[in-house]
Amino acid sequence: MCKRYFPTTIPETLFSCVKRNPNRIAIDFLGKKYTYNELFDNSLLYARIINSCAKKTNTGTNNIALLMPNIPQFVFGYYGALTAGYTVVPINFSSIAKELKTMPVKNIKVTEEMVAQIVDSKPRVLIATDFFWPMLEQVKDALRDTVVILTGVQDCLPFPLSVLYPVKARKEGKWVKVKDESVFFLKDLAKEYAGFARTRIAHLRLDDVAQIQYTGGTTGVPKGAMLSHENVIANTWQCRKHLGSLIDDGETMLGVLPFFHIYGLTICMNITLLSLGGTLVLLPAFSPEHVARTIQKKKVTVFPGVNRMFQTISELPNIGKYDMSSLKLCCSGAGPLPIKVKEGFEKATGATLVEGYGLSEASPVVSLTLPTENKPGSIGRPLPLTQVKLVDIETGNEITGPFVDGEIVVRGPQVMVGYYHKEQETSDVLKDGWLRTGDIGRRDADGFLSITDRQKDMFTVCGENVFCKNIEDYIMQCPSVKKCVVIGVPGEK
Numbered sequence: 001m002c003k004r005y006f007p008t009t010i011p012e013t014l015f016s017c018v019k020r021n022p023n024r025i026a027i028d029f030l031g032k033k034y035t036y037n038e039l040f041d042n043s044l045l046y047a048r049i050i051n052s053c054a055k056k057t058n059t060g061t062n063n064i065a066l067l068m069p070n071i072p073q074f075v076f077g078y079y080g081a082l083t084a085g086y087t088v089v090p091i092n093f094s095s096i097a098k099e100l101k102t103m104p105v106k107n108i109k110v111t112e113e114m115v116a117q118i119v120d121s122k123p124r125v126l127i128a129t130d131f132f133w134p135m136l137e138q139v140k141d142a143l144r145d146t147v148v149i150l151t152g153v154q155d156c157l158p159f160p161l162s163v164l165y166p167v168k169a170r171k172e173g174k175w176v177k178v179k180d181e182s183v184f185f186l187k188d189l190a191k192e193y194a195g196f197a198r199t200r201i202a203h204l205r206l207d208d209v210a211q212i213q214y215t216g217g218t219t220g221v222p223k224g225a226m227l228s229h230e231n232v233i234a235n236t237w238q239c240r241k242h243l244g245s246l247i248d249d250g251e252t253m254l255g256v257l258p259f260f261h262i263y264g265l266t267i268c269m270n271i272t273l274l275s276l277g278g279t280l281v282l283l284p285a286f287s288p289e290h291v292a293r294t295i296q297k298k299k300v301t302v303f304p305g306v307n308r309m310f311q312t313i314s315e316l317p318n319i320g321k322y323d324m325s326s327l328k329l330c331c332s333g334a335g336p337l338p339i340k341v342k343e344g345f346e347k348a349t350g351a352t353l354v355e356g357y358g359l360s361e362a363s364p365v366v367s368l369t370l371p372t373e374n375k376p377g378s379i380g381r382p383l384p385l386t387q388v389k390l391v392d393i394e395t396g397n398e399i400t401g402p403f404v405d406g407e408i409v410v411r412g413p414q415v416m417v418g419y420y421h422k423e424q425e426t427s428d429v430l431k432d433g434w435l436r437t438g439d440i441g442r443r444d445a446d447g448f449l450s451i452t453d454r455q456k457d458m459f460t461v462c463g464e465n466v467f468c469k470n471i472e473d474y475i476m477q478c479p480s481v482k483k484c485v486v487i488g489v490p491g492e493k
Contacts, residue, residue, distance in 0.1 A: 009204040009229040011083040013274045015040065021277040024250065028298065029072050029282040032158040039075070039273070046080025047199040049189045053147040054086065054124040063212065065123035065146075067091040067132050069284035070259050072156040073186065075269060077127045078259075082229075085202030088211040089121045089224070090260040096135070101285075104173025110135040116222055117214045118142050120420065127186065129153060131174040150178060151186035153284070206230040212420050213262045215360035224420030225360045227262075234413035235266055235363040236275045238383040242368055246329055247302060251278040254300045256286050256309070262364045263334050267304045278302075288312040292322040299326040303351070306334045311341045314348040327351035331368070333358060336451060338476050339376045355379055357451060361435055363414040367449050378448040379441075386412035388449065389434075390441065402445045405452050408437045 008016065018040040026039040034042070050064055064081040066088060068074040081088050093100075095111040114135070118126075119142050126143065128136060130150040136143065154165040169175040210232050212224040240247070253272040257264030272280045281298045283290065292313060294300065310332060313319065327349065332342070333356040342353050352371045357379035358364035366388065369380035382388045390399040390406030399406040411434045418426035429436045440452040471486045 007206075008233065009082075009201075009206060009208070010210055010232055010270075010274065011043075011079065011201045011204070013233055014043070014079055015201065017274055017277050021250075024277060025279045026273060027072055027075060027280050027282060029156055030158065030161060032072070032156055034072065036277070039079075042072075042076040043079035043083055044199045045190060045193060046076045047084040048193045048196050049149070049186070050077070050081050050086065050125055050127075051084040051199070052193065053149065053184065053189075054084075057124055057145050057147055059122040059124050059145045061087075061122045061124060063087050063089050063121045063123045065089040065091050065118065065121060065126040065128075066260075067093065067126060067128035067136075068151070068259075069129065069153075070255055070264070070282045071129070071151075071153055071284055072282065073127065073129075073151045074259050075273070075280075075282075078265075078269075081125075082204075082210055083199065083201050085204060086124075087209050089117070089123055090211065090213065090265065091117050091126075092214050092260045093132075094258070094260075100131075100174075105131045105176060106134045106173065108135055110138045113222060115139055115142065117224075118146075120214075120224060121212055122146075125149060127151065130176050130178065131169070133176050133178050133183075137180075147184065148182070149184045149186050149189065155187050204229060206233075207417070209417060211265075213265075213360045215262075223422055223425055225262075226417040226420050227363050228417050231363045231414050231416060232266065232270060233274070234385070235365055235383075236271045238385060238412075238414060239267065239271055239365055239368070240275050241384045243329070243370070246371070247276065249277050251276050251301045251328070252299060252326075253278055253280050254283070254291070254295065254298075254303045254305075255280045256283040256291060257304055257306070261334070262360045263304070263306075263358070266363060266365070267331070267333070288316050292316060292319065292324070295327065296323045301326055301328045303327055303330045305330065305332060307332050307337050307341050310337075310345040310353060314341070314345040316348075319348045324349045324351055329354065329371075331356055333365075340476060342376070357439075357449065359437055359439075361416045361429070361437075362410055362412070363416070365414070366408075366410050366412075366437075373448070375444075375448050378444075378450050380449065381447060382410075382449070383412070383414075386410065386414070390443065393440070402443050405440055405442050408439045408441045408449070408451075410435045410437060 018036045022037045023035050025033050026036045027034040064086045066074055066077050078088050095113045096108055099108045123146050125147045127149045130152050154162045157165055207228050209226045210229045211227050214222055214224050253268055255268040257268050259265045259269055272278045330351050330353045337355040345353050354369040356365055356368040358366045367380045367382045389409050391409055392406055415435045441449055472484050475481055475484045
């Protein structure tokens with residue numbers, strides 16, 4: 001049914017967008033700008049580099065790993081790997097995000113979560129920002145058959161930032177000198193392959209796996225959700241169709257959500273560059289002041305984020321000095337949006353903030369509120385071509401009436417192929433195309449969804465099911481409460 005809507009793969013879709021907007025600015029990275037033609041040329045260059053390096057080894061996979069913050073090299077590497085016919089594996093480094101901000105990189109220990117992603121995916125090529133090298137050295141055994149390519153943030157910065165960055169990196173303990181002769185440097189490879197013939201887009205099928213997205217999944221155990229080209233293209237189309245006239249071609253999108261997370265990758269990067277033909281304003285890290293300045297300076301029109309981002313921006317003591325009138329739409333995801341945070345942000349900025357729901361296994365968006373249907377506490381209606389039903393937690397029978405809690409089960413063209421190398425875990429959550437999310441929710445009389453809690457965050461009191469989120473929402477109504485968390489503990493028998 002859905003293939004008539006999504007007839008092209010990701011590289012083909014990018015090429016179509018490039019043909020429509022060849023000279024429009026595609027990427028703006030701290031003042032360094034790339035047109036759509038330059039985006040495509042760089043993607044083809046990276047495809048040549050990746051293909052050549054991948055042929056030097058064989059790990060038994062078709063995977064290309066990316067370990068980078070939001071910099072142009074991530075974008076070029078993502079589309080380049082897909083253009084060459086490989087599968088992309090964005091390495092999630094959120095487990096060391098705090099350390100990267102506060103410690104010299106030579107003192108940071110690689111985490112089990114990061115190691116697990118590398119060991120499980122066995123990438124043929126890994127492209128990483130150079131400041132990750134001290135951590136990669138700690139897992140050299142796992143990378144013995146992987147070609148490692150390093151790049152520097154300064155390589156894509158405009159002058160004079162490209163000269164000033166090394167000074168800043170040394171001060172922050174992020175300047176690294178790599179002496180390992182087995183490592184390649186992207187800057188050198190780009191010069192070497194620049195004169196080669198243009199790479200053709202690999203022949204790909206819609207059901208080929210485009211990326212492996214590592215996630216806690218529906219059980220908390222990290223697994224790689226395999227997303228096909230059709231999954232990704234479908235979700236960009238569904239979001240665009242759902243939002244309708246709220247967003248237009250050529251929007252300016254803020255890309256501060258990390259691209260190693262499916263929310264940032266789909267909503268910020270792919271919707272902008274594959275659908276809107278807009279400008280993606282890249283920020284490699286979040287700070288409320290920097291985001292506020294960027295929105296004002298770059299006239300950002302669409303800002304996807306998470307609840308904490310919107311809260312800290314609204315709490316800036318000098319928020320009134322920033323002009324955010326360019327914002328047309330802000331979207332919160334990857335967790336519940338407290339009503340207090342929504343109202344505070346909208347009051348402080350004058351922007352409209354809506355809430356979406358999704359998960360990595362659904363590429364990720366399942367439902368999204370609209371300003372015209374913005375019910376507090378709701379996650380909106382399902383996207384086009386998306387079926388959602390609620391099933392009884394105990395029996396698995398479908399719940400048809402309103403205001404009854406049940407597990408959210410989803411079916412649609414954005415639902416994953418399965419978990420990478422995990423057949424049993426796949427069969428546990430995928431049945432006849434229906435994805436068991438592990439989230440508990442309910443519908444109101446008008447069909448709007450709301451999340452009650454995660455199934456694993458439910459506990460029983462006197463025979464009744466109690467959800468942590470319900471208690472948290474009630475406590476958050478107190479004006480003096482800024483944050484709260486509720487957990488269940490065993491009671492006395």
